[in-house]
Amino acid sequence: MLSCKQATELMSQEQDRRLTLVERIGLRLHVMICSACASYRAQMAFLRQACRRLGSGGGL
Amino acid sequence: MEPDRHSELNALRPDLLRFARLQLRDAGAAEDAVQETLLAALAGGKQFEQKSSYKTWLISILRNKIIDIIRSQGREAPLSALTDDPEEEAAIEALFEADGHWRKDVRPARWADPEASLEQQQFWRVFEACLDHLPERTARVFMMREVLGLDTGEICKETGISTSNCWVVLHRARLALRACLQQGWFAGAEA
Known part of the structure; x- marks a missing residue:
């Protein structure tokens, strides 16, 4: 079972590369039972959204 | 014109x-x-x-x-020449217990309606301040990836850092930025 610390690493890397099947399954199981990491994952998606917005001139 | x-x-x-x-x-x-x-x-x-x-x-x-x-x-001046920031590392270590679980007082909780924040000018001031607060190398790599939209391969080429190092730096940036937004914006918004 992944720790939260390991899960956050994968949640960052999934923004930058395609995770392996084993990593994806491990992460899915982890966020199913860990609400903190589920929140974290949503927040990673939000960070990306905000940065994209900033980069296209919509955040000023 | x-x-x-x-x-x-x-x-x-x-x-x-x-x-x-x-x-x-x-x-x-x-x-x-x-x-x-x-x-x-x-x-x-x-x-x-x-x-x-x-x-x-x-x-x-x-x-x-x-x-x-x-x-x-x-x-x-290659970014690879910049060394790790010990303060940054310590801040990350402080988020987790020895067994790798979130420390109780920093466990992420859901952000209420974050998209609405994107429409508020004050949110953007906080967001920029949080980006500005990142250590230089971390900020540079993170902005290249997320704001300028380069992929990690291009970032490695431009900065001379390895792919795995790039992932580590991006991970640190995201942890720090999330924590900063939590503290500087969402914690207040929930209250």
């Missing part, structure tokens, strides 16, 4: 400058990037198509100027 376009350009200058400073962390280089952008915009005004806003168009020019500057800086 219509006169209203000219005044629009002047009105947008401070925004462009702030954007460039955030990316480059160097007032002189930011000034150069904006100056070149304005010149390019004046010269190529006809290329502007109404399908995007004028500001979006200017930012897209500025983004390319910034990438050019980062490339030339990368050749002169």
Whole structure:
């Protein structure tokens, strides 16, 4: 079972590369039972959204 | 060039400058990037198509100027030469228990309606302050990835750091940025 610390690493890397099947399954199981990491994952998606917005001139 | 376009350009200058400073962390280089952008915009005004806003168009020019500057800086002073920031590492260690679980007082909780924040100017001031607060190497890599939209392969090439190091740096940036937004914005918004 992944720790939260390991899960956050994968949640960052999934923004930058395609995770392996084993990593994806491990992460899915982890966020199913860990609400903190589920929140974290949503927040990673939000960070990306905000940065994209900033980069296209919509955040000023 | 219509006169209203000219005044629009002047009105947008401070925004462009702030954007460039955030990316480059160097007032002189930011000034150069904006100056070149304005010149390019004046010269190529006809290329502007109404399908995007004028500001979006200017930012897209500025983004390319910034990438050019980062490339030339990368050749002169590779980011790989910057060392880890021990404070940054300590801050990350402090988020987790020894067994790798979130420490109770920093466990992430859901953010209420984050999209609504994107429409608030005050949110963007906090967001920029959080980006500005990241250590230099971390910020540079993170902005190249997320704001300028380069992929990790390109970032490695431009900065001379390895792919795995790049992932580590991006992870640190995201942890720190999330924590900063939590503290500086969402914690207050929930109260």
